[in-house]
Amino acid sequence: MVSGAAQAINHMTDATFNVLVIGAGAIGAFYDSPESENMLTHGHAFSAHPGFHLIGFVDCDLERARSAAALWCCKAFGSIEEAFQQEAVDVVCVAVPAEMHYPILKAISGYPLKAVFTEKPLTKTVAEAKEIVSIFAENQVPVCVNYRRCFVPEFEALRDKIKAGNFGKYMTGSGCYGKGFLHNGSHLINLLGYLVGDIKQHRILSQESDCFADDPSISLVVGFDADRLFTMLHVNCNHYTVFEADLFFERGRVRITDTGFRIQYQKTVDSDIFKGYRFLAVSEDLGTSLGRSLYHSADNIYEHLTVGRPLKCTLQDAFMTMLVCNKVQGDLSQA
Numbered sequence: 001m002v003s004g005a006a007q008a009i010n011h012m013t014d015a016t017f018n019v020l021v022i023g024a025g026a027i028g029a030f031y032d033s034p035e036s037e038n039m040l041t042h043g044h045a046f047s048a049h050p051g052f053h054l055i056g057f058v059d060c061d062l063e064r065a066r067s068a069a070a071l072w073c074c075k076a077f078g079s080i081e082e083a084f085q086q087e088a089v090d091v092v093c094v095a096v097p098a099e100m101h102y103p104i105l106k107a108i109s110g111y112p113l114k115a116v117f118t119e120k121p122l123t124k125t126v127a128e129a130k131e132i133v134s135i136f137a138e139n140q141v142p143v144c145v146n147y148r149r150c151f152v153p154e155f156e157a158l159r160d161k162i163k164a165g166n167f168g169k170y171m172t173g174s175g176c177y178g179k180g181f182l183h184n185g186s187h188l189i190n191l192l193g194y195l196v197g198d199i200k201q202h203r204i205l206s207q208e209s210d211c212f213a214d215d216p217s218i219s220l221v222v223g224f225d226a227d228r229l230f231t232m233l234h235v236n237c238n239h240y241t242v243f244e245a246d247l248f249f250e251r252g253r254v255r256i257t258d259t260g261f262r263i264q265y266q267k268t269v270d271s272d273i274f275k276g277y278r279f280l281a282v283s284e285d286l287g288t289s290l291g292r293s294l295y296h297s298a299d300n301i302y303e304h305l306t307v308g309r310p311l312k313c314t315l316q317d318a319f320m321t322m323l324v325c326n327k328v329q330g331d332l333s334q335a
Contacts, residue, residue, distance in 0.1 A: 015306050016053050017114060019046045020083050021068075022104055023095035024059035024076075027119065029068035038291030042093040042117075043072040045294035051302040055087045080107055091301065094118035098183065102128040105143075109135045115301055116143045121186050122318040126326045129319050136315060144301055144311045145318035147190040148293035149260050151300055154286065156312075158254065158263060159195050168250025170196050173230045175245035175256075178237035180215035181207075182325050188232060189222075190313075190321040191245065191256075197224045199324050204332055210236040218332060222324075253280050260290045 021028050021042045031040035039045045047054040056075030059065035065076035077083040092108050094101060094116065102123040108116065109132075116136070122145060123129045136143050149155045161167065173196075177184045192199060201223040209216040217234035224230075235242050243259040253266040266280040289296070303309040 016051060017090040017302070017305060018055050018088055019052045019091045019093060020055050020058065020077075020087070020089045021046070021093045021095055022058045022080065022108070023093075023100075024057040024061070024064045024068035025095065025097075028059075028093070028095035029057060029071060033071065039293075039295040040291065042095050042294060043068060043074075045298045046091075046093065047072050047074070048295060049298040049302065051306070052091070052298060055089065056083065058083050080104075084111055090114045092116050099124055102132065105132050106135065109139055109141070113141050114305055116141060117146065117297065117301060118143060119146050120190075120318060120321075121182050121325070122315070122322055124182070126322055129322050133315055133319055142304060142311060143315040144297065144304075145313045145315065146294070146297060147187060147194075147313045147318065147321070148297070149187070149191055149290065150194055150313040150317075151293050151296040152260070152288055152290050153296065154263055154288040155191075155194075155260070162195055162249075162254075167252040167254070170224070170228055171248045171250060172228065173245065173247040174233065175230065175243075176233045176235050177243050178217055178235045178241065179211045181218040181234075181329065182215045183212060184237075184243070185218065185232065185234070186321050186325050187243065188245065189324050190317070192222070192230060193317075193321065193324075195247070196228075196230070198320075200224060201226075202324075202328055202331070204328065206234075207332060208234060208236060210234070210238055216332070218328060220328060252283075261288055262286070263288055 027041055029041050029043045032038060032044050039048060043054065046052045054072060054074045056077055057065045057068040058077045058080055062076065062078040069076035083089065091114060094104050096104055098121055101118060105118065123132060175188055177188050199222045203221045205219040207216045207218045219233045221229055221231050245256040247254040251268050255264040263286055264282060265284040267283040268278045269281045271277040271279050300312050304311050
């Protein structure tokens with residue numbers, strides 16, 4: 001299903017951009033299929049969007065690229081150079097493991113691109129990230145980073161309600177994640193920055209290498225100031241996957257559950273039983289379109305290229321998330 005905004009903009013500009021996906025893995029191609037209701041891959045999102053033409057996939061494993069190309073009805077390439085020699089590429093999606101982000105982003109920075117869309121985290125180190133920010137700023141090529149909840153309309157609506165003061169001031173909160181602080185914890189760090197504000201302090205509680213030897217999952221308390229805190233707890237991903245956040249405000253509560261597929265709003269109400277007391281009651285419990293976040297991302301990139309709308313998660317946004325993560329990881333290494 002194509003969003004009304006995308007249809008309107010596509011009709012107005014009649015522009016189509018050629019997209020190359022680098023990385024024919026799960027998120028690049030194989031988490032879903034053309035018949036899937038959700039859009040969980042770059043291949044699905046950019047082949048479905050009317051403003052883009054999916055050229056094909058690059059992968060060092062050519063057979064895997066060919067399998068992805070067969071699934072999404074496009075071409076397969078064994079190298080970036082081969083793809084750019086054969087096709088006119090406007091947009092590149094970087095869907096490779098995190099350790100490959102830096103060399104791939106450097107490699108494509110030499111080509112005349114209109115935009116780049118890369119998986120998170122931006123790079124593995126702050127030094128690498130600084131270089132990438134500098135290179136693409138000099139080239140004036142916009143880079144969008146897939147901290148996916150930033151692109152989901154229901155999360156945008158939540159952020160707008162918080163900024164408008166609908167719930168009063170943020171007081172405290174907690175959340176949980178697993179599978180590496182940089183790999184998955186950075187999603188929660190980014191989301192907190194998106195919804196609540198800049199993280200200015202932290203205190204490490206514990207750590208555990210539940211997936212990556214060089215990226216342990218870390219439990220910690222982060223602070224937006226001395227009085228407004230949020231507790232991040234890691235849960236071993238070998239048992240199950242979890243991603244949740246529970247935010248308490250002066251006049252309500254917001255619960256993000258099911259990795260972000262559900263948002264529950266609670267508001268304060270006067271107690272019918274205990275005179276003078278106020279409690280929380282569910283006012284809305286809604287499902288989100290998180291399963292179509294990559295399509296929302298494609299829509300955002302298209303609107304940026306055609307009518308100049310801001311990217312919803314920029315290179316600078318991702319860099320600021322990396323800075324927070326780097327400070328935490330640096331303190332952990334010195335402990």
